[in-house]
Amino acid sequence: MPLRIADLIAMPELRTRPLAGRTFDRPVRWAHVCELPDPTEWLGEGDLLMTTGIGIPATPPGQAAYIAALSQAGLAGVMIGDNMQAPADLSALCAAAADLDFPVLLTEYGVPFASVTRAVIDAGRQAEFDRRNTLNRLFVSARAAMDGLGPEDLLRRLEKDIGAGLCLLDPAELGRVWLPEGRDLPAALRAVLRRQPPEFSDTQPLVRRYPGQAGDVLAVAVPSRRAFVLLVQPAGDAAPDYGVLHHLVTVMGMALDRLLSRVEQALSAGADLLDDLLALRLSAPEAARRLAAQGLDPATACVALARPAEAALTAGGLCDRMVRLQRQAGPVLLRRQGEDLIMLAAGADLPHLHRAFGTAIGHSQPLGRADRGAEALREARLALSHAGPQGINAYAGGGRVPWLPATLTEAAQVFQQVLGPVQDYDAAQGSDLIVSLRVFLEENRSWQAAAARLGIHKTTLIYRIRKVESLTGHALDSTDGVTVLWLALRAGEIAGEK
Numbered sequence: 001m002p003l004r005i006a007d008l009i010a011m012p013e014l015r016t017r018p019l020a021g022r023t024f025d026r027p028v029r030w031a032h033v034c035e036l037p038d039p040t041e042w043l044g045e046g047d048l049l050m051t052t053g054i055g056i057p058a059t060p061p062g063q064a065a066y067i068a069a070l071s072q073a074g075l076a077g078v079m080i081g082d083n084m085q086a087p088a089d090l091s092a093l094c095a096a097a098a099d100l101d102f103p104v105l106l107t108e109y110g111v112p113f114a115s116v117t118r119a120v121i122d123a124g125r126q127a128e129f130d131r132r133n134t135l136n137r138l139f140v141s142a143r144a145a146m147d148g149l150g151p152e153d154l155l156r157r158l159e160k161d162i163g164a165g166l167c168l169l170d171p172a173e174l175g176r177v178w179l180p181e182g183r184d185l186p187a188a189l190r191a192v193l194r195r196q197p198p199e200f201s202d203t204q205p206l207v208r209r210y211p212g213q214a215g216d217v218l219a220v221a222v223p224s225r226r227a228f229v230l231l232v233q234p235a236g237d238a239a240p241d242y243g244v245l246h247h248l249v250t251v252m253g254m255a256l257d258r259l260l261s262r263v264e265q266a267l268s269a270g271a272d273l274l275d276d277l278l279a280l281r282l283s284a285p286e287a288a289r290r291l292a293a294q295g296l297d298p299a300t301a302c303v304a305l306a307r308p309a310e311a312a313l314t315a316g317g318l319c320d321r322m323v324r325l326q327r328q329a330g331p332v333l334l335r336r337q338g339e340d341l342i343m344l345a346a347g348a349d350l351p352h353l354h355r356a357f358g359t360a361i362g363h364s365q366p367l368g369r370a371d372r373g374a375e376a377l378r379e380a381r382l383a384l385s386h387a388g389p390q391g392i393n394a395y396a397g398g399g400r401v402p403w404l405p406a407t408l409t410e411a412a413q414v415f416q417q418v419l420g421p422v423q424d425y426d427a428a429q430g431s432d433l434i435v436s437l438r439v440f441l442e443e444n445r446s447w448q449a450a451a452a453r454l455g456i457h458k459t460t461l462i463y464r465i466r467k468v469e470s471l472t473g474h475a476l477d478s479t480d481g482v483t484v485l486w487l488a489l490r491a492g493e494i495a496g497e498k
Contacts, residue, residue: 003028003123005048005077005103011119015111016079019090020097020104026076031120033113038069045074048120050113053086060092067096067104077103079116084109131244137161138247145255152180152327154255158248162240165233168222168252170320171197172311178228178320181327185231186213193219198229207245220245224253225260226316263322264315270294270333274344277373287370295331296344303376304343304350304363305384312357313341321356328352342377354392360384361392382411382494411494418488421471433471434489436464441486445476 005024009016018024029046035054036042043049049070057063070078080086097104107116138161145154151168159166168179174193177183185193189212198208200221208219212233218240222228230249232240240248273290276282282290291298311317313336325332329352332345343353347366354361362384364376383394416423422433436454440461443449451458465476474481 003120005105007123008048008079008116008119009105013111014116014119015108016105016116018103019080019106020094020102021077022098022101024077024103026103028076028120029124031079031113031117037066040069040073040075043073043075046076048076048116049078050081050107050116051078051086052081052084056080056086056090056093058087058089063087063090063093064096067093067100067102071097071100071102075102077105079105079107079113081113082106082108131241134162134240134244135247138244138251142251142254145251145258149255151252151255151259155179155252158251162232162244162248163235164240165235167231168256169193169229169231171227171229172316174229188213189217207242218245220249222249222253222256224256226256226319228253228256259323260319263319263326267318267322267334270344271335274333274335274342277344277367277370278342278377280371280374282370284370294333296333296346298367298369300346300348301344301367302347302350302363302365303367303373303380304345304353304361305377305380306341306343306353306357306359306361307339307384308341308357308359313339324356325349325352328356342380350392363392363394365394378494385490385494411491414491415488418472418474418484419492422468425467425471431464433464433468434492436461437468437485438489440465440476441482441489445482 005026005028008014008028009018009024027046028048031048031050032043033050034042035051037055037057039049039051039055055066057066067078080090094104096102107113138158141149141154141157141161144157149157155166155168167177167183167185170176170178174197175185175190177185189210192210196210198219198221200206200208206220209216210219211217215234218232218234220230220232222230230252232245232248234240273294276290277287288298291301312321318334318336322332322334329349330346332343332349332353335342341357343361344367345353347363350361350363362380362382364379364383367373367376419434422437425431426433432454436450439453440447440450443453447458447461451461454461468485469475469481472485474484476482476485
């Protein structure tokens with residue numbers, strides 16, 4: 001910890017007393033003699049100016065400007081030799097220092113300035129010794145990260161290395177701590193972060209400061225493939241310097257990149273396996289072998305389906321949630337299909353999936369065998385159609401919506417009975433009547449909006465809808481016709497009809 005102005009005052013051998021200023025806890029990085037009229041050309045942040053008084057102006061305006069320049073340059077204070085060459089009247093200088101709360105010290109004539117510099121150097125040696133020890137601990141932790149120490153354990157280790165509280169944030173979700181699991185931010189700090197999000201660019205500071213309950217909280221960008229922010233809560237007044245912070249976030253970024261690489265590989269391998277299962281490309285022995293390699297048992301694994309928000313379906317969103325699931329649940333396979341998220345996980349882990357994605361989930365009966373992938377997906381689709389807005393619903397489980405089909409067989413029968421002729425017409429003519437019908441109903445029967453979405457002329461859409469009406473016998477200008485056709489489309493989705 002660097003020497004403070006108060007420490008110099010407290011050293012009896014320096015025989016120094018305060019002449020102006022109210023607070024004396026400013027750190028002193030260096031002490032230097034300068035007799036120039038403008039010492040700020042040579043001294044700066046944290047430096048203590050020592051002077052015999054030659055350069056101090058004699059006039060009150062000059063003294064006020066002199067102190068203002070020192071304060072603006074960030075000097076720690078000024079030490080004036082008593083009974084030397086300073087003006088006899090320093091009242092204007094003291095008044096300006098009092099207004100700016102800038103420390104002005106008076107040192108007895110017989111005290112050599114070199115002794116002050118030596119005291120600062122001795123304190124700096126201890127601070128540098130402590131700093132080097134901190135860096136050595138960071139290097140050892142970096143080696144542990146390279147050997148496989150996980151980011152959460154690494155974060156807790158780094159807290160001990162630098163003696164400060166640490167937490168990792170995703171800039172997209174500043175109100176939630178990404179690591180360590182279970183830690184929360186104080187409400188006041190969350191509010192400040194939302195008002196002034198930590199932004200890092202060529203025109204922004206590399207370290208941002210935010211007011212915290214126990215002093216300033218430092219925000220530093222973590223150099224990794226995904227944007228993360230590390231919050232540092234120093235213990236007491238000893239905040240890590242920029243060099244220590246740089247090494248700290250470098251170690252953290254390295255561990256995060258390793259974690260994200262492993263998660264991305266797991267997502268890719270899981271999506272490929274799930275795709276093979278659903279497309280029935282695997283023999284039973286091969287499917288069992290690959291599921292076992294993933295840690296999944298077909299006897300307990302279910303196919304689940306959800307429609308989370310788009311942000312959760314992006315590569316970053318899936319990666320983030322996969323990290324959480326790896327900490328909380330057993331193995332899970334994820335695969336995006338349009339707006340749907342297809343999952344394969346043990347039935348006991350479905351509540352974790354529900355919390356991770358924050359949306360309704362429908363799931364199949366246990367997979368059982370490899371050739372049941374496509375059927376299990378249809379079961380999950382049916383279960384999702386009967387699930388509440390935020391619930392978990394099992395195939396053939398409770399909470400069934402009475403006007404939707406109860407089984408896959410019933411769903412296929414409803415679709416064929418109502419829209420079978422349209423499907424046959426599309427197959428024979430290569431037309432898109434069913435797609436046009438779905439878009440028309442989704443756009444609340446707006447000819448203009450539906451035609452724009454389909455990329456066709458309004459007249460073409462009118463022809464297609466009239467053809468659907470003639471093939472089904474249901475008119476779309478009546479509530480009965482709209483209801484029957486819409487429910488038939490939903491039944492086709494449940495049955496897996498295109």
